[in-house]
Amino acid sequence: MSTLVTRVRLKQITQLIEKGKRLDERGLLDYRDIKIEQGLIEKAEGSAKVLLGKTEILVGVKVETGEPFPDTPNEGVQTVNAELVPLAHPNFEPGPPDENSIELARIVDRGIRESHAIDTEKLCIEPGKKVFVVFIDVYVLNYDGNLIDASALAAMAALLNTKMPNYEIKDGELKMKQGYTPLPMKSHPITVTIGKIGNTLIVDPILEEEQVMEARITMAINEQGNICAIQKGGSGFFTPQQILEASKIAQQKAEEMRKKLDW
């Protein structure tokens, strides 16, 4: 997802980072301001909008019934899809999802799935036949860097806002009842992406910084401070020492954010 940035600007960013400074005067390991708004789409079972600086993500959650996977007959199904909506950036084009949106969706999915955030066993209606399917749709509304962290945060915020329809089984038939219960959740992973510019590690890059970033590494951290999912991206590399450093940064940032969000 490269955009046009002048070489002078790229050089300026690299030189600033070398000195431990950034374009928007943040520290290397500071996030931009985060704003979360929940429940703004009434027709969805759950929704949340996250503003991370100027990056804006809307996530809608729909809960429907469907068949379980054959290898997990007693568990509900979770699916994540991401759309880089053309109104979010001139480089986003309409059409089927490209590798960037597929990767984004799969990173968000992995963080939620591997930390067992959703209690999928409680989404089983009839083993092997009928379960609830949770559709998590990530909508990028404005792109200014760090889509991964913003999307993962918005997805979790939307899940925490999700209500499931009450139901009963009468004569073998599924009947929806009045009222809702919250979606059963077991864990609240927080996703932190660390970028590498030169030999410096930073968090929460803006779009222009992403253009000089050689590589990134994303880690989802659970309440116990354990790592639940990782994805390296970009055409650069990390030394083993940098990976350990990144994992420490991720844990520290996740803990800070957890306190702020009270998750």
Add this chain to the structure above:
Amino acid sequence: MNEKPDKLIDKKGIRLDGRKADELRQVKLQVGVLPNADGSAYVEHGKNKILAAAFGPREMHPKHLAQADRMVLRCRYHMAPFSVPERKSPAPSRREVELSKVIRESLEPALFLELYPRTGVDLFIEVLQADGGTRCASITAAALAIADAGVPMRDLVVACAAGKVEDTVVLDLYDAEDKLGVADVPVAYMPSLNAVTLLQMDGILTPDEFQKAVEMAMVGCKKIYEMQKEALKTKYMVVKEVEE
């Protein structure tokens, strides 16, 4: 795999397929296996059987994808419909699209992209049989195919996974361990440059276990690295014997 085994590791620390915790599966590497490709390699990693072919550097098609200042590496990771127990649709899945991307990004750091502007290298990886750890075996084969095509490289890229099965950190998970185990950490590595070019993980690990897994995977990588170099030399040793 029809039935879940009770235990994946026995009391003596031996895994279901008879390996110790830090033991690799049998790896067989062969270079120059496809006559029409500029470079090619075949890898058998346990029951994984994977072919990789490299074409280029050559003119980009379509032309508008060419970059004025560098070479473009394109990569397609694809699984044959018969490579897994249940037939896989030949259409590229989301998983294959993601793996194609991460495999490409694991190889790009090894190439001098800036030296070949306006050209492209196409890399095709076909998984003929899958048994856990195909992305790693694919990277090992793909690096050999690129080297075989004569494209200069900073180092060979070699990949191997480590993970956690029951309570033990183990090297090189096969299918059953991958599905029933706790975590899987694939790592791609350039040993001479000490650079990690791919790192993924699913499952839950403590920070200490994670560190141990990455270190274990890197030891595995270094072993396969030696085999890679050997495989490249072997291709030319065969030619020499004919000359004599």
